[in-house]
Amino acid sequence: MxxxxxxxxxxxxxxxxxxxxxxxxxxxxxxxxxxxxxxxxxxxxxxxxxxxxxxxxxxxxxxxxxxxxxxxxxxxxxxxxxxxxxxxxxxxxxxxxxxxxxxxxxxxxxxxxxxxxxxxxxxxxxxxxxxxxxxxxxFETAVQVATEAVDRIHTTAESHNRVMVVEVMGRSTGWIAVNAAIAGGAELVLAPEAPFDMDRVERFLRHRHRAHASFSIIVVAEGAVPAAGSSMDYTTELGQFGEIVSGAVSSAVAHEIAERTGFDTRVTVLGHVQRGGTxxxxxxxxxxxxxxxxxxxxxxxxxxxxxxxxxxxxxxxxxxxIAGQVKQVPEELLRVAGALA
Amino acid sequence: MxxxxxxxxxxxxxxxxxxxxxxxxxxxxxxxxxxxxxxxxxxxxxxxxxxxxxxxxxxxxxxxxxxxxxxxxxxxxxxxxxxxxxxxxxxxxxxxxxxxxxxxxxxxxxxxxxxxxxxxxxxxxxxxxxxxxxxxxxFETAVQVATEAVDRIHTTAESHNRVMVVEVMGRSTGWIAVNAAIAGGAELVLAPEAPFDMDRVERFLRHRHRAHASFSIIVVAEGAVPAAGSSMDYTTELGQFGEIVSGAVSSAVAHEIAERTGFDTRVTVLGHVQRGGTxxxxxxxxxxxxxxxxxxxxxxxxxxxxxxxxxxxxxxxxxxxIAGQVKQVPEELLRVAGALA
Amino acid sequence: MxxxxxxxxxxxxxxxxxxxxxxxxxxxxxxxxxxxxxxxxxxxxxxxxxxxxxxxxxxxxxxxxxxxxxxxxxxxxxxxxxxxxxxxxxxxxxxxxxxxxxxxxxxxxxxxxxxxxxxxxxxxxxxxxxxxxxxxxxFETAVQVATEAVDRIHTTAESHNRVMVVEVMGRSTGWIAVNAAIAGGAELVLAPEAPFDMDRVERFLRHRHRAHASFSIIVVAEGAVPAAGSSMDYTTELGQFGEIVSGAVSSAVAHEIAERTGFDTRVTVLGHVQRGGTxxxxxxxxxxxxxxxxxxxxxxxxxxxxxxxxxxxxxxxxxxxIAGQVKQVPEELLRVAGALA
Amino acid sequence: MxxxxxxxxxxxxxxxxxxxxxxxxxxxxxxxxxxxxxxxxxxxxxxxxxxxxxxxxxxxxxxxxxxxxxxxxxxxxxxxxxxxxxxxxxxxxxxxxxxxxxxxxxxxxxxxxxxxxxxxxxxxxxxxxxxxxxxxxxFETAVQVATEAVDRIHTTAESHNRVMVVEVMGRSTGWIAVNAAIAGGAELVLAPEAPFDMDRVERFLRHRHRAHASFSIIVVAEGAVPAAGSSMDYTTELGQFGEIVSGAVSSAVAHEIAERTGFDTRVTVLGHVQRGGTxxxxxxxxxxxxxxxxxxxxxxxxxxxxxxxxxxxxxxxxxxxIAGQVKQVPEELLRVAGALA
Missing domain, CATH: 3.40.50.450 (Rossmann fold)
Known part of the structure; x- marks a missing residue:
């Protein structure tokens, strides 16, 4: 043959x-x-x-x-x-x-x-x-690269009392985001499977920083979107692009957080390193x-x-x-990410 | 509660x-x-x-x-x-x-x-x-540690034209051995699931070194055993211990290879590093x-x-x-290891 | 005490x-x-x-x-x-x-x-x-993080025939950039110590892609600047910011390359991962x-x-x-980076 | 040319x-x-x-x-x-x-x-x-491999309340041993530069385990030797070999510690992994x-x-x-290893 x-x-x-x-x-x-x-x-x-x-x-x-x-x-x-x-x-x-x-x-x-x-x-x-x-x-290697990044950013977040927003790949699903968030111990994960509400993000961060912590890590899939009718005006902003642009959602989320809470907030967009290497x-x-x-x-x-x-x-x-179908992150995994935040 | x-x-x-x-x-x-x-x-x-x-x-x-x-x-x-x-x-x-x-x-x-x-x-x-x-x-982390070791030993084997025998954990099963052998591209894997015949090991190495290569890596599970009636007198030697001793089988295998082929042969026993770390x-x-x-x-x-x-x-x-049972490496995985040697 | x-x-x-x-x-x-x-x-x-x-x-x-x-x-x-x-x-x-x-x-x-x-x-x-x-x-760990990123991006650059621009930290000096470029085998490094000329960058890339390669990696320190009088209109653009903004120079460089050569060009800004981790x-x-x-x-x-x-x-x-002084990358190291491009 | x-x-x-x-x-x-x-x-x-x-x-x-x-x-x-x-x-x-x-x-x-x-x-x-x-x-990479091993073994030592003896390369000098001991936070390092006294090793371990800890890590260079006149009968044992044999000194040291203190003691000989890899x-x-x-x-x-x-x-x-000379670990580095034990 x-x-x-x-x-x-x-x-x-x-x-x-x-x-x-x-x-x-x-x-x-x-x-x-x-x-x-x-x-x-x-x-x-x-x-x-x-x-x-x-x-x-x-x-x-x-x-x-x-x-x-x-x-x-x-x-x-x-x-x-x-x-x-x-x-x-x-x-x-x-x-x-x-x-x-x-x-x-x-x-x-x-x-x-x-x-x-x-x-x-x-x-x-x-x-x-x-x-x-x-x-x-x-997939496994991409999760490893993203988790290592969350590990690294963890020490900076904690040393500087910052909110760190980390954007990982995932346009239609949050597989890397949810797995890296669980493995890296992130406080919050925003995935396409569960449109986010900026008010709830704000309440969560305020509660956490008042209660016992002075830093937070938020892992965001590049395809994460705000819930319809949520109070974030970023939907329109994103709408301008017409398509998902690397870095757009994480910048918008970080901007909102900084505006609303005054917390020192930074963004890292992992980008191509997630595709490569051993x-x-x-x-x-x-x-x-x-x-x-x-x-x-x-x-x-x-x-x-x-x-x-x-x-x-x-x-x-x-x-x-398999044609035309997209495997989404199952409920169980989303619940684990939520439970361990 | x-x-x-x-x-x-x-x-x-x-x-x-x-x-x-x-x-x-x-x-x-x-x-x-x-x-x-x-x-x-x-x-x-x-x-x-x-x-x-x-x-x-x-x-x-x-x-x-x-x-x-x-x-x-x-x-x-x-x-x-x-x-x-x-x-x-x-x-x-x-x-x-x-x-x-x-x-x-x-x-x-x-x-x-x-x-x-x-x-x-x-x-x-x-x-x-x-x-x-x-x-x-x-398990996954242990496979990663063992594979990294095989990767490292690969460069030495090739630089020095040696047969390198690497012993990994696994007393009753060869899960780590088989996975690390596939991932690390080892030439041969000896696992408890498939008792080995020293004559075949010798033939394999002679053929390989004559044909196209001047080095080989053999991954051995600590519980690997020679086939009954195989020509290696090491069975009795191992019998002396009455139980599996870390390093015993890999030393015996390396000794036999050196004796039979004259190839420069070395042993590494990974040991406790397989249990620890991030x-x-x-x-x-x-x-x-x-x-x-x-x-x-x-x-x-x-x-x-x-x-x-x-x-x-x-x-x-x-x-x-699950009590009293042991999950063995399935045929398919053993075949993959064999096919890619 | x-x-x-x-x-x-x-x-x-x-x-x-x-x-x-x-x-x-x-x-x-x-x-x-x-x-x-x-x-x-x-x-x-x-x-x-x-x-x-x-x-x-x-x-x-x-x-x-x-x-x-x-x-x-x-x-x-x-x-x-x-x-x-x-x-x-x-x-x-x-x-x-x-x-x-x-x-x-x-x-x-x-x-x-x-x-x-x-x-x-x-x-x-x-x-x-x-x-x-x-x-x-x-410093050593930051170089390791940056080099790992260059290693990872290398495989993507090669697989996709792309020019990849990687921005690393270094506002007044190019220590991380030059070291990661040498260690990662990058084709070009832009450091504050040696203001770059976009015409030469273009000529270098055209020559390389015509001669023998279909991809290139350029490591850029965030404080790299175009040479005075060089033909890149980005100086004014950067001037708008008044200060160094993470991602600004690498985006401008990538944009210029894509415009001038038509090569598929992408940017990665490493950011905070360079500060953290084990x-x-x-x-x-x-x-x-x-x-x-x-x-x-x-x-x-x-x-x-x-x-x-x-x-x-x-x-x-x-x-x-040491007050008020800045240690710059020595000539010898810049020469090594240049010689090995 | x-x-x-x-x-x-x-x-x-x-x-x-x-x-x-x-x-x-x-x-x-x-x-x-x-x-x-x-x-x-x-x-x-x-x-x-x-x-x-x-x-x-x-x-x-x-x-x-x-x-x-x-x-x-x-x-x-x-x-x-x-x-x-x-x-x-x-x-x-x-x-x-x-x-x-x-x-x-x-x-x-x-x-x-x-x-x-x-x-x-x-x-x-x-x-x-x-x-x-x-x-x-x-050298730097060998230290990294040895340190990673000490890191990994650290978690096992602590989880099991054990004394772990880790043998690294170094026949005439303790460079890898001393550096990996400092970097890995080992409790004790035995190097050729400072012949060891088994009585002091015993006293150190007893004191430490009585005071505040239930585990210890000892990094041993393969060329470490007992001090002349020290109470360990291993000198003669080693003498038999006439030359340094990988694993000999660490086995002897572990054996002595177990005999004298009754602590659960294990050996890992790193071997060839220290030479290879990225x-x-x-x-x-x-x-x-x-x-x-x-x-x-x-x-x-x-x-x-x-x-x-x-x-x-x-x-x-x-x-x-440089002919015929051996660079030994300087006093300052030995002191740092001692001070941080």
Whole structure:
């Protein structure tokens, strides 16, 4: 078999573990040839190919990002995209595809599978918003980076008696925010799942600072929004942008807090550091297991399915079942964050 | 309600997160008083008590070990132990117990529950061998410590063209060994689940070093054993000890390799560093969720159950169902380790 | 003797090591009483005092920030400040002061020494801009945090073929920027010591991206400035602020690059994470050595001097010699950064 | 110019930074060709050569070990060794050598310089025992690894009320031991510089455990020795080996403590993890500066000198001045460790 491999969407730690596993298991165990397309679907469309042998994957396990490069282009949203994909796959005599990506990339994989080639998806997303799997490649490491930042900021908050607002990634869900808030012992977390009321934030901070503390840490997902009808005029402000802008909500929240309470308040926007760097063992292992499972799925003649973690086992799930859906933070986890504030 | 709290068995990262969660949720949300017994069941027997309020749990989230101390004593194996436990609980007017520990400690918890007091268990073990839960407090961090060691040793193995044997914890199971081997990209893993054959180890190393590499890393669980009838005379040697001795199997394996192949071979026994230090977010979060769930279970009048992680949710499992059982590394994970060697 | 202890200015990792050393050596070795003033000079002025015994300093070595709190107030710049300081010191019967801080705090220490009380300074600054000492408490850890961020961003830059601009602390000097750029292998570093020319930045990037690379990392100190007469109209823009605003220069630089080259360009402003968290051994050791040396200096009747590191030894330097001066990054280090781009 | 590069002796973090700097500065700035000899002097003797261009040094900064490999062979101690070296250098048309190593390797470099070729040395050693330089490549990272281990073991010691003995590297000096003990807050440190008296160790532990603590951490350098005439019969035991054996002294010390005091006592021997893994910024920067300085020294026609760090500057020191000498831990640092116990 000749297997093509691509990574699409935003980069994250653990992608190289999955690439390595497909090469080691696909080539080493079964003798298949593996080729990589550079920069996601862009490389498939443009026929930008590189061989992937044992030599290429040496020492990549602890390296973040993706050795194949990535891009945010989807073939079914580009004129003639799917035709170009088909042409390249034929020219390169590719029998099957392994596609590593988030929901957008996997959606595209499903479209390509319809053209008749076997395609297996592997979910990756630091946002953890892909449904039908407990987690995806990259999420655990992103939580670790965000938690380390909260740990670091904790000592400054306490030393200077400040309110520190930390913005983490998460446009449609608060997975990183809620997990980093619990792990870092933050006082408050604002997530898209539970629109916030600035009056309640104010009351909470006043109560806390009157009662027993002189500092607070608030973790904010970049996609957090004020509750409809809440007294914060920031909704309109945000509305101006029309879309989520990194740093917008945390600046607005910090500004409101400082205005209302007079507390010394500062903002940190974590940004791109959440995507990069040495993957935690959890992400290296998940990538390795998913990579092996993808090769096994191809051996079994499967297509249009995604590898998924369920408890202790790795399963296959139809890609159609995840399309257009967003996995939100469950009630239980939100309650834990609330209870421990 | 007046809730007693103990931590038993070996210490590990994440225990303080669970203690903190019981105090914050039990006291903060429901107004219960929480007291801690020092040094596990020993403190219950001896009436060694300390109050646990908001003050005591400040800044404990990132701290490893247990602020309550721990010991490996079990009341039902001590003369008059259960009576002494009952007497202390009455004297301290304790209405319910939260017991954080491994299978031995939880087994004792079940015995105490029989005396009529409500007892909720929280599983912790770096060995990950408690059944009926995906994982337990402490395991993820232990894997991280072991993987970092494999990463570090990797560069030395490669620079010096050596075979490096790394012994990690795991007397009856190879959870840490297999996970650290996959995450660290080790060439071979020896786990109790799959008795090893020294002839095959030799063949593997000779083949590898002839083919394309001049170094190898072998991760060994301290409880790994040679296959019956395998040609290594070390079985008898190990038999002398009658029990597993830290460093014994890795030294024997390294000695055999050096003798048979002439390769420059070195041993590292990781030891106690695997138990300590700042918990990963995963263990802080698991401890926090289990602590909150234990309080909720007491609110609901439950007893003799253990908090458990199943996929994305936290459930309760009868302690009786876990007693005397050992969760082994599943086939799939062993296969991944083998495929990626 | 009764020794008062304060930490002033911005917090940083390693302060608790110095506090612990003064308590352990001052009290443990010589039997002096040690008291701490809370929140820097503010606590001295207001008489906000806490005892410091062996109990208080348990387990503080790995904890960032300062257990005493800190503030940016200087007594000689406050009406009646020095008088209030003198009154408190008399009321608390303080015989000598150990003052841990940056140049502002140490300058104040010198003023207080003039009132007749023995004062020893200990330099701390993540900016490393205190003269007459090789380094100060907090700097090494800040470089580590900044380097880790560059490492993380490296994988994203490479995966996405982007220009990534990373802003680190340093208003008047580029110590963190230059060190993190060398350690992280950045392509370019903009520091206050060497005003930058946007035309040269553009030429450098164009040449590099044409020749052999598709990504670049630029580390920018928050106090970096464009060369006079350089073609970037950002000087005026910055002029609007009148002072250095976090994020301003890196945004302007990124904007210019994107405009001129069309390269996909992103900004990360590290911010407060550079101040916090577990100190590296180097900062714990420096804090410990400086704390012991400060006590020894008081034993020897010294005053108005600062502990300083010179090569392998710890010396004392008159505070007057450091006042109003800024230690800049030496030529050699700037050349190394340039040579390795 | 055609520059040959070798790394000799034990591997350590930061070597690749130095290799990269020689290539980037030697080739990039001055246009010299750089070739590497594999596995230290062995590669020079055997003519085992590889080219070193920009391609080879991509992404090596954060990687531990040495990309050239290393070995502990010295040409002037091998029959015909120096002749073979000369022959290879001629055959490869090498005009100058940069030699990265500890005292043994640098001593050999000096012998090779006598044959007429220009040779610049760069000091590396995790033991920090090279004289005439503040520090050498690899030391800071080794201290970090050892300190992290002490941090981790701290929580176990405290949770279980144990005496934990941690053995770190250092055969003739206690640099790692003393620094990790100060940074990790160990109660006692045993270093070769100050032979220990087991009676005093016993008295110290009894006093401490009676007074206020129920646990202790003792950091032991592998080369620590009991004082002559001290009451420990271990001297003879050690004498049997004739040389220092990893783990010997810490086992003996732990055994004595357990025997004498009855305290629960455990040993951890850190071993090879101290040599490997991602270098701290300090070692990457030192390697980079030394690499650039070595190229500059060759440009200036220098030979038989070693790059050295003195305070904030990098200088050159005649190799003859370091031969056969061992830099010991200074009194001041030993006193700090003692004062803070």
């Amino acid at each position: 000749r297997i093509g491999l691509i990574t699409g969407g935003g980069d994250c730690p653990g992608l190289n573990a999955a690439i390595r596993a497909v090469v080691k298991h696909g080539h080493g165990t079964y003798g298949h040839s593996i080729i990589g397309f550079r920069n996601g679907w862009k490389g498939v469309i443009e026929g930008d190919v590189q061989p992937l042998t044992r030599e290429h994957i040496r020492n990549v396990l602890p390296v973040g990002g993706t050795m194949l490069g990535t891009a945010r282009m989807h073939p079914h949203r580009v004129d003639g995209g799917l035709d170009a994909v088909r042409a390249t796959l034929e020219a390169e005599r590719v029998d099957a595809l392994v596609v590593i990506g988030g929901d957008g990339t996997l959606d595209a994989a499903s479209k390509v599978a319809e053209t008749g080639i076997n395609v297996i998806g592997i979910p990756k997303t630091i946002d953890n918003d892909v449904v039908r799997t407990d987690t995806a490649i990259g 993957p935690l063992p959890a992400d290296r292992i998940l990538g390795s297991r998913f990579g092996v499972a993808a090769v096994e799925a191809l051996q079994a003649g499967r297509s249009d399915v995604m590898t998924a973690l369920h408890g202790e086992s790795v399963d296959l799930v139809p890609i159609s079942e | 007046r809730i007693g709290l103990i931590t038993g068995g070996g210490d590990c990262p994440g225990l303080n997160a669970a203690i903190r969660a019981v105090v914050k949720h039990g006291h903060g949300t429901y107004g219960h008083s929480i007291i801690g017994f020092r040094n596990g069941w020993k403190g219950v027997i001896e009436g060694d008590v300390q109050p646990l309020t908001r003050e005591h749990i400040r800044n404990v989230l990132p701290v490893g070990g247990t602020m309550l101390g721990t010991a490996r004593m079990h009341p039902h194996r001590v003369d008059g132990g259960l009576d002494a436990v009952r007497a202390t609980l009455e004297a301290e007017r304790v209405d319910a117990l939260v017991v954080i520990g491994g299978d031995g400690t939880l087994d004792a918890a079940s015995k105490v529950a029989e005396t009529g007091i409500n007892v909720i268990g929280i599983p912790k073990t770096i060995d990950n061998d408690v059944v009926r839960t995906d994982t337990a407090i402490g 918990p990963l977010p995963a263990d802080r979060i698991l401890g926090s969720r289990f602590g909150v769930a234990a309080v909720e279970a007491l609110q609901a009048g439950r007893s003799d159950v253990m908090t458990a992680l199943h996929g994305e949710s936290v459930d309760l499992v009868p302690i009786s169902e | 009764r020794i008062g202890l304060i930490t002033g200015g911005g917090d940083c990792p390693g302060l608790n090591a110095a506090i612990r050393a003064v308590v352990k050596h001052g009290h443990g070795t010589y039997g002096h009483s040690i008291i701490g003033f809370r929140n820097g000079w503010k606590g001295v002025i207001e008489g906000d005092v806490q005892p410091l015994t062996r109990e208080h300093i348990r387990n503080v070595l790995p904890v960032g920030g300062t257990m005493l709190g800190t503030a940016r107030m200087h007594p000689h710049r406050v009406d009646g400040g020095l008088d209030a300081v003198r009154a408190t010191l008399e009321a608390e019967r303080v015989d000598a002061l150990v003052v841990i801080g940056g140049d502002g705090t140490l300058d104040a220490a010198s003023k207080v020494a003039e009132t007749g009380i023995n004062v020893i300074g200990i330099p701390k600054t993540i900016d490393n801009d205190v003269v007459r000492t090789d380094t100060a408490i907090g 100190p590296l051994p180097a900062d714990r050791i420096l804090g410990s050595r400086f704390g012991v040396a400060a006590v020894e200096a008081l034993q020897a009747g010294r005053s108005d001097v600062m502990t300083a590191l010179h090569g392998e030894s710890v010396d004392l330097v008159p505070i007057s010699e | 055609r520059i040959g590069l070798i790394t000799g002796g034990g591997d350590c973090p930061g070597l690749n930074a130095a290799i990269r700097a020689v290539v980037k500065h030697g080739h990039g700035t001055y246009g010299h060709s750089i070739i590497g000899f594999r596995n230290g002097w062995k590669g020079v003797i055997e003519g085992d050569v590889q080219p070193l261009t920009r391609e080879h040094i991509r992404n090596v900064l954060p990687v531990g070990g040495t990309m050239l490999g290393t070995a502990r062979m010295h040409p002037h101690r091998v029959d015909g060794g120096l002749d073979a070296v000369r022959a290879t250098l001629e055959a490869e048309r090498v005009d100058a050598l940069v030699v990265i190593g500890g005292d043994g390797t640098l001593d050999a470099a000096s012998k090779v310089a006598e044959t007429g070729i220009n040779v610049i040395g760069i000091p590396k050693t995790i033991d920090n025992d090279v004289v005439r330089t503040d520090t050498a490549i690899g 270098p701290l910024p300090a070692d990457r920067i030192l390697g980079s500066r030394f690499g650039v300085a070595a190229v500059e020294a060759l440009q200036a026609g220098r030979s038989d000198v070693m790059t050295a760090l003195h305070g904030e500057s990098v200088d050159l020191v005649p190799i003859s001045e």
